[in-house]
Amino acid sequence: MARPREFDEDIALEQVMDLLWTRGYEATSVDDLCAATGLSRSSLYATFGGKRNLLLRSVDRYVERRTPSIAAILARPVPVREAFAALLAEFIDQIVAGSGRRGCFLGNCAAELPRGDRAALAHVRQGLGRTEAVFREALVQAKARGELQPKADTDALARFLTAGIQGLRLVGKVNPDRGTLEDIVATMLRCLD
Amino acid sequence: MARPREFDEDIALEQVMDLLWTRGYEATSVDDLCAATGLSRSSLYATFGGKRNLLLRSVDRYVERRTPSIAAILARPVPVREAFAALLAEFIDQIVAGSGRRGCFLGNCAAELPRGDRAALAHVRQGLGRTEAVFREALVQAKARGELQPKADTDALARFLTAGIQGLRLVGKVNPDRGTLEDIVATMLRCLD
DNA sequence: GCTATTCTGGACTATATAGTCCAATACTCC
DNA sequence: GGAGTATTGGACTATATAGTCCAGAATAGC
Numbered sequence: 001m002a003r004p005r006e007f008d009e010d011i012a013l014e015q016v017m018d019l020l021w022t023r024g025y026e027a028t029s030v031d032d033l034c035a036a037t038g039l040s041r042s043s044l045y046a047t048f049g050g051k052r053n054l055l056l057r058s059v060d061r062y063v064e065r066r067t068p069s070i071a072a073i074l075a076r077p078v079p080v081r082e083a084f085a086a087l088l089a090e091f092i093d094q095i096v097a098g099s100g101r102r103g104c105f106l107g108n109c110a111a112e113l114p115r116g117d118r119a120a121l122a123h124v125r126q127g128l129g130r131t132e133a134v135f136r137e138a139l140v141q142a143k144a145r146g147e148l149q150p151k152a153d154t155d156a157l158a159r160f161l162t163a164g165i166q167g168l169r170l171v172g173k174v175n176p177d178r179g180t181l182e183d184i185v186a187t188m189l190r191c192l193d
Numbered sequence: 194m195a196r197p198r199e200f201d202e203d204i205a206l207e208q209v210m211d212l213l214w215t216r217g218y219e220a221t222s223v224d225d226l227c228a229a230t231g232l233s234r235s236s237l238y239a240t241f242g243g244k245r246n247l248l249l250r251s252v253d254r255y256v257e258r259r260t261p262s263i264a265a266i267l268a269r270p271v272p273v274r275e276a277f278a279a280l281l282a283e284f285i286d287q288i289v290a291g292s293g294r295r296g297c298f299l300g301n302c303a304a305e306l307p308r309g310d311r312a313a314l315a316h317v318r319q320g321l322g323r324t325e326a327v328f329r330e331a332l333v334q335a336k337a338r339g340e341l342q343p344k345a346d347t348d349a350l351a352r353f354l355t356a357g358i359q360g361l362r363l364v365g366k367v368n369p370d371r372g373t374l375e376d377i378v379a380t381m382l383r384c385l386d
Numbered sequence: 387g388c389t390a391t392t393c394t395g396g397a398c399t400a401t402a403t404a405g406t407c408c409a410a411t412a413c414t415c416c
Numbered sequence: 417g418g419a420g421t422a423t424t425g426g427a428c429t430a431t432a433t434a435g436t437c438c439a440g441a442a443t444a445g446c
Binding site (some may be wrong): 195196197198199232233234235236239 | 390391392393394395396
């Protein structure tokens with residue numbers, strides 16, 4: 001042990017994630033990241049090892065933060081359709097209010113990452129997979145409770161909802177109109193009937 | 194009149210669009226665009242007026258190219274559900290084959306553009322609106338033919354399908370697995386029943 | 387062929403960028 | 417308090433970038 005860090009690695013990563021989320025990877029410079037975290041270049045490079053590594057870690061961090069908060073909403077003791085309706089309504093609220101106008105970080109990364117960046121795409125894929133798994137779990141339980149049709153394909157539903165939310169949030173970035181988004185959500189939820 | 198251009202403006206724009214689509218806006222340099230088009234910087238700047246303008250014009254060009262090809266598929270003399278199934282199947286094929294792995298140019302732009310770039314976002318919004326209008330038109334006609342339920346909300350359906358396709362193509366970029374994509378599409382199409 | 391006019395190659399500028407490096411610093415353990 | 421060690425600030429490098437500029441080239445009209 002010797003001189004201790006003057007910053008909290010977790011907080012710094014949070015700030016990095018936030019900036020990459022808002023501005024995008026390519027449009028964010030290392031100087032920007034230093035400014036956002038208050039770290040010097042040395043500390044940033046020593047701790048995280050460069051811009052690209054920060055992206056990968058930010059993606060993972062986003063997933064770790066986002067998955068439980070989604071799971072919490074779906075764990076409410078209400079019918080699964082209501083639970084998803086609440087989740088989607090929250091997305092709409094955030095988009096309309098402005099805070100959700102930067103889209104989903106995973107979605108932004110998926111769109112911006114070059115096709116050849118397999119490592120980064122794998123992180124994003126894993127993140128989407130985590131969401132999908134949470135959805136599936138909620139759907140399986142709901143099916144066991146008899147809330148879904150017996151022939152309902154919970155795998156397919158989970159995948160559809162995952163993609164649907166990406167579409168919703170993407171459209172919301174460009175067209176943050178409540179009526180439009182509510183149309184999308186209402187139609188989406190009909191798959192649960 | 195004097196010295197004529199040595200290149201075709203339309204072809205050059207096409208090549209620009211292609212590169213911006215594949216690589217993204219921020220990751221593409223003006224030198225890259227010169228190389229892709231074969232134009233010198235002078236010609237590029239004189240003709241199009243800089244990188245940002247090229248983006249806006251590329252978005253418009255993409256919409257002009259894409260909308261009719263979608264409309265053509267939906268104009269086939271088959272039930273609207275089959276027509277949409279064919280459209281979505283084509284997207285899946287392109288994704289799985291690889292050519293569709295770069296996503297939708299509009300979607301990529303929506304994701305990458307900063308929230309504050311209102312002009313560019315407006316071009317993207319208009320592009321999505323064109324797709325939505327084509328969808329709506331096909332749905333309205335189908336409804337008149339009695340293919341949809343009398344209470345079907347064609348506006349909402351068109352919006353939902355527009356967003357759903359964005360979600361599908363985004364997910365496809367990260368996870369180009371036919372089974373996953375077919376699950377998404379199958380569930381999506383149920384809104385037309 | 388001559389001239390006016392537009393186009394083209396590529397040099398040029400000023401700035402931004404990712405990443406490296408080291409001396410100075412601040413702390414812990416003994 | 418001394419020695420060892422990890423951290424920090426910030427200078428530094430080499431390269432890339434968006435956009436400007438102009439001299440020379442190529443053409444149409446006469």
